Amino acid sequence: MSLPQPVPPSWKDLGKSSNDLLGKDYPFQGASLEVKTNTPSGVTFKAAGNRDSRSEAIVGDIEAKWSDRKHGLTVTQTWTTANILRSQVELENQIAKGLKLDVSTSLTPDKGAKSALLNAVYKQSGFHTRAVLDVFKGPTFTADTVLGRDGFLVGAEAAYNVTEGNVTRYAAAVGYNAPEYAITIHGLNNLKTFSASYYHRVSPDVEAGAKAVYDSKSTHGGVALEVGAKAYLDSAAFVKAKINNAGVIALGYTQSLRPGVKASFGLALDTQKLNDASPAGPSHKVGVNLVFDS
Incomplete structure (x- = not known):
């Protein structure tokens, strides 16, 4: 008798360990602040803002989320500084076990x-x-499926334009997940772009990963490669570093100042332009992110 198989990750989460290692906790685009609060009635409020260091544009949003865990119902409302109103209603494990339904809408009143x-x-x-x-774009129907057995994963995605009656996008992926490492290969953009990612938990305190991307339609050709690592200094702090084949080095440092308060600092250096004195300014970036969560 075979053992019960765990639920595999969703299509969008294939390769998530490597993507998080190489993409998160590098706040070098500017300064950002996020504040989360919870009320006794079960409503969660989140206010977030970001100032881009290059364009100096400031954007933000405020979000309210209410959850009724007993009935599997979650309602989220968001209003952004671009005057976009977003709403989401989720219903999970009520009609059938393992089934989640949700409706997501957005409206920009001044632009219609x-x-x-x-x-x-x-x-x-x-x-x-x-x-x-x-509903309003096409309409377009998108479906994806991931099958998993003994750590091996196979997934596929396809988008179908209902009005035009044709498949507009398709992709496929294979991978293998183990407790200490994960490997994923994607064929995206109608199998014209290929990516391979690798993640390895070397020890309880050290993680490493890499990602390579090849675009068959790229004008300059070649493979884009990025490697990175994460090391925990103690239970409240960790550092991250990554480098790509364009010579850009990124560093990140995250510190929990106290329960519910976290600060992250990021720095990106273009090693090919360390002495750049062009009128456009240096291509190096620095930023900070503060999170307050009650």
């Missing part, structure tokens, strides 16, 4: 722009699938 997505996610042992209907 609107969108609506109907989502359905179903997951069981060894199986994770999702279907999305974009």
Whole structure:
């Protein structure tokens, strides 16, 4: 008798360990602040703002989320400084175990722009699938599925334009997940872009990863490569570093100042332009991110 298989990751989470290692905790684009609070009635408020160091543009949003865990219901409302109103209603494990339904909408009143997505996610042992209907764009129907067994993963995604009656996008992926490492290979953009990612938890305090991307339609050709590592200094702090084949080095440092207060600092250096004195200014970047979570 075979053992029950765990639920595999969703399509968008294939290669997540490597993507998080190389993409998160590097706040070198500017200064950002995030504040989260919780009320006794179960409502969570989040206010976030970011100032881009290059354009000096300041953007932000405020979000309110209410959850009824007993009935699997979650309602989220967001209002951004671009005057975009977003709403999301989620219902999980009520109609059937493992089934999650949600409706996501957005509205820009001054421009009249609107969108609506109907989502359905179903997951069981060894199986994770999702279907999305974009009501106003197309309409376009997108479906993806990931199958998993004994650590091996196989996934595929396809988008179908209902009005035009044709497949507009398709992709596929294979991978292997183990407790200490993960390998994922993607074929994206109608199998014209290929990526391979690798993640390894070397020890409880050290993680390493790499990602290579090849675009067959790229004008300059070649493979884009990025490698990085993360090391925990103690239970409240860690450092991260990565470098790509363009010679850009990124450093990140995250420190928990106290329970609910976290600060992250990021620095990016273009090693090919260390002495750049062009009128456009240096290509180096620095930033900070503060998070307050009550």
